[in-house]
Amino acid sequence: MGHVLGLKCRECGREYEVAPIYVCEFCFGPLEVAYDYPKIKKVLTRKKIESRPMSLWRYKELLPIDGEPQVGLSSGYTPLVKAGKLARQLGMKELYIKDDTVVHPTLSFKDRVVAVALTKAKEFGFDTVACASTGNLAHSVAAHGARAGFNRFIFIPSTLEKSKIIASLVYNPNLIAVDGSYDDVNRLCSEIANKYNWAFVNINIRPFYAEGSKTQGYEIVEQLGWKAPDNVVVPCASGSLLTKIWKSLLELQKIGLLGDVRTKVFAAQAEGCGPIAEAIKNDTDVIRPVKPDTVAKSLAIGNPADGVYAYQAVKESGGGGEDVTDQEIIDAMKLLAETEGIFAETAGGVTLAAMIKLIEQGKINKDESTVICITGNGLKTQEALLGHLDEEHHIEPKFSAFEKVLKKIEKK
Amino acid sequence: MKKRVKLTFPQERIKEPVIFKMAKKYDIMPNIRRARVTEDFGEMILELEGTEANLEKGIKSLKAKGVEVELVEGDVLE
Numbered sequence: 087m088g089h090v091l092g093l094k095c096r097e098c099g100r101e102y103e104v105a106p107i108y109v110c111e112f113c114f115g116p117l118e119v120a121y122d123y124p125k126i127k128k129v130l131t132r133k134k135i136e137s138r139p140m141s142l143w144r145y146k147e148l149l150p151i152d153g154e155p156q157v158g159l160s161s162g163y164t165p166l167v168k169a170g171k172l173a174r175q176l177g178m179k180e181l182y183i184k185d186d187t188v189v190h191p192t193l194s195f196k197d198r199v200v201a202v203a204l205t206k207a208k209e210f211g212f213d214t215v216a217c218a219s220t221g222n223l224a225h226s227v228a229a230h231g232a233r234a235g236f237n238r239f240i241f242i243p244s245t246l247e248k249s250k251i252i253a254s255l256v257y258n259p260n261l262i263a264v265d266g267s268y269d270d271v272n273r274l275c276s277e278i279a280n281k282y283n284w285a286f287v288n289i290n291i292r293p294f295y296a297e298g299s300k301t302q303g304y305e306i307v308e309q310l311g312w313k314a315p316d317n318v319v320v321p322c323a324s325g326s327l328l329t330k331i332w333k334s335l336l337e338l339q340k341i342g343l344l345g346d347v348r349t350k351v352f353a354a355q356a357e358g359c360g361p362i363a364e365a366i367k368n369d370t371d372v373i374r375p376v377k378p379d380t381v382a383k384s385l386a387i388g389n390p391a392d393g394v395y396a397y398q399a400v401k402e403s404g405g406g407g408e409d410v411t412d413q414e415i416i417d418a419m420k421l422l423a424e425t426e427g428i429f430a431e432t433a434g435g436v437t438l439a440a441m442i443k444l445i446e447q448g449k450i451n452k453d454e455s456t457v458i459c460i461t462g463n464g465l466k467t468q469e470a471l472l473g474h475l476d477e478e479h480h481i482e483p484k485f486s487a488f489e490k491v492l493k494k495i496e497k498k
Numbered sequence: 499m500k501k502r503v504k505l506t507f508p509q510e511r512i513k514e515p516v517i518f519k520m521a522k523k524y525d526i527m528p529n530i531r532r533a534r535v536t537e538d539f540g541e542m543i544l545e546l547e548g549t550e551a552n553l554e555k556g557i558k559s560l561k562a563k564g565v566e567v568e569l570v571e572g573d574v575l576e
Contacts, residue, residue: 097532114502114531114543114570196576218575243575271575279574289574324572372539374506375568384576391572 088152089126093117093293096395104150106210106290116391117293119150127341132312135343142198142301148337149202149301150294156208157234158201160190162301166309166457172425176445180455182315183422184306187430187463191229192253194222194384194431194462195302195327200230200287202298207285213237214284218275221250222384222431222462227287228257239284243271247469268378268388296392299327303334306457307344314344316454317405319352319441321433321461322362323387325396328353331459332399351400352450353407354440356380356415356432362393363440366407371397381412381470382432384462406449410439416474418442419464429464437461500547503557506566507540516563517542524548524556543570 093102097115108117130147138144142162143155165185173181186195200223207215216239217227224240231238238259242251243266254261264271279286287295307314314335320328332351338344355363358380361373373393378386390396400407410418419435422428430438437458444450464471479495481487507516512535521528526548533542546553557567 109502109570112531114545116571220575223576241575268573268575272569272573275574276569276571286574288576289571292571323576372536372541375566387573387576389568389573393572 088150089122089147090150090152091120091122094120106212106285108290108292119293119297121148121150121337123337123340130341130343132308132343135308142201142298142305145301145304148304148334148341150297151202151205152209155201155205157204157230158190158197161197161201161230162189163305164188166306167426167428169426172422175421175425176442176452178445178452178456182306182310182455182457183426183428184302184457184459185428186302186459186461187428187434191233192222192225193466194226195299195459196222196226196462197230198301199295199298200226203285203287203291203295204230204234204236206294207236207287207291208234210285212283212285214239214282216240216275216279216282216284216286217288218242218271220246220383220386221253221466223288224250224254224261225257225466228254228259231259232257236285241271241275241278243268249469250466253466268386272389292391296326296330299330300334300337302327302459303331304338306331307335307338310455310457312344314338314347314349315457316348317350317352317450317456319354319437319444319450319456319458321385321437321459322353322355322390322393322396322407323385323433324390325353325362325392325394327459327461328396329392329399332403349403350405350450351403352405352440352444353396353400354437355407355409356382356385356436357409357411358382359386359388360409361388362390362396363407363409365393365397366400373397380415382415382436383467384431384433385436406444408440408443408447408449410436410443414439414443416471419471420474422460423464428460430460431462431464431467432470433462434460434464499550499553500545501553501557502543502545502570504568504570505540505542505544505560506568507542508564509538511564512540514563516560516565517544520556520559523559524552526552526556
């Protein structure tokens with residue numbers, strides 16, 4: 087049996103029974119899952135968690151399911167890499183990378199949220215799942231949904247890069263390419279979600295889907311030996327991941343698995359789409375929508391659903407926010423790969439670049455422990471680096487040709 | 499047909515009855531659920547009910563006056 091009390095409106099506090107709904111009927115505020123924490127406290131221990139398989143489901147009591155996990159049994163529990171080389175280069179004492187470039191099966195943190203969303207969709211009895219996506223979410227719904235036996239409808243803007251289309255099509259979903267602007271796709275998908283009885287993972291299943299992000303926070307704490315870091319830097323698109331990482335720390339504290347939480351949470355965004363970082367910097371909870379224009383496509387959400395809640399989490403924790411240019415993003419992607427051997431997608435570049443800026447500004451203390459959340463694999467968005475890397479050395483198949491180029495390399 | 503929308507008013511439009519004018523002109527019934535006004539902007543979350551064509555025209559007229567019109571659920575394209 088699960089430990090969910092019901093759904094609760096984040097704005098007016100009105101309570102609802104568990105159902106595939108996402109907005110409060112009264113104030114149109116977003117609904118969030120409410121848990122029976124005293125009951126969870128009684129049944130969940132560190133020892134119990136540590137005895138379970140290494141997946142996101144080891145924290146199942148803190149996830150919004152009633153029965154046993156059904157989807158994504160191998161998702162989650164990614165490495166927390168101690169980034170010694172990068173830390174030394176930046177003059178930091180203790181830096182860790184939460185490496186979600188290697189989440190199973192589609193190499194982004196979306197595998198976490200979709201595992202939870204589709205398990206819940208099974209419990210609700212849906213036979214069709216859907217999403218609107220420009221990449222990572224599409225791949226995850228297509229893959230998880232294939233294995234779980236769902237009909238799948240995936241909506242994409244028709245201008246999407248071929249490589250991203252192929253990475254969805256291989257799982258044979260119904261891929262609908264919409265001719266129109268991003269706004270048109272948003273509007274159309276909201277209308278479809280309201281009309282068809284499908285599990286639209288980030289619309290009517292959103293309250294459950296979003297909870298999957300908490301597992302990244304639980305894992306960080308467990309992997310640090312049941313300690314929370316001093317700082318955590320999180321990339322923001324809708325703002326949901328940041329709010330859920332903050333929630334995960336507070337929950338662990340509430341159920342006695344973690345001491346007092348003193349973690350400061352920082353938001354990382356691209357300059358070309360930074361409505362949350364801008365609000366944080368201007369110290370206002372007014373999130374002004376923007377038209378995205380950034381190389382960090384997976385963070386390009388101009389009207390972030392959880393922007394105001396991300397702002398609140400940052401303020402509550404005493405953290406901050408920063409935005410970075412496309413060039414800073416590319417440079418940080420290269421730095422991460424060169425120092426720690428991790429090829430992150432552009433969002434990873436955003437996170438690292440923002441952390442570097444926050445350190446320069448003194449907002450993150452170099453002597454404190456810091457975790458940066460890297461949320462997706464760079465192999466999916468290789469085109470972002472075109473023209474930004476050194477060229478390969480072409481040689482004739484002759485030993486002398488190799489020695490000639492070797493001399494050139496040694497001189498560098 | 500019903501639509502849930504979030505409207506953000508620039509400072510210079512806060513004092514104008516833009517919702518009333520739009521509702522009257524396009525036969526749209528607005529139902530306000532949440533609103534707040536600060537020093538430099540106004541925000542309103544409401545439901546609009548009317549024919550599909552009129553809703554489209556009404557929303558277009560709001561945008562033409564500089565009012566930002568967004569989906570209540572935020573961008574769903576992730």
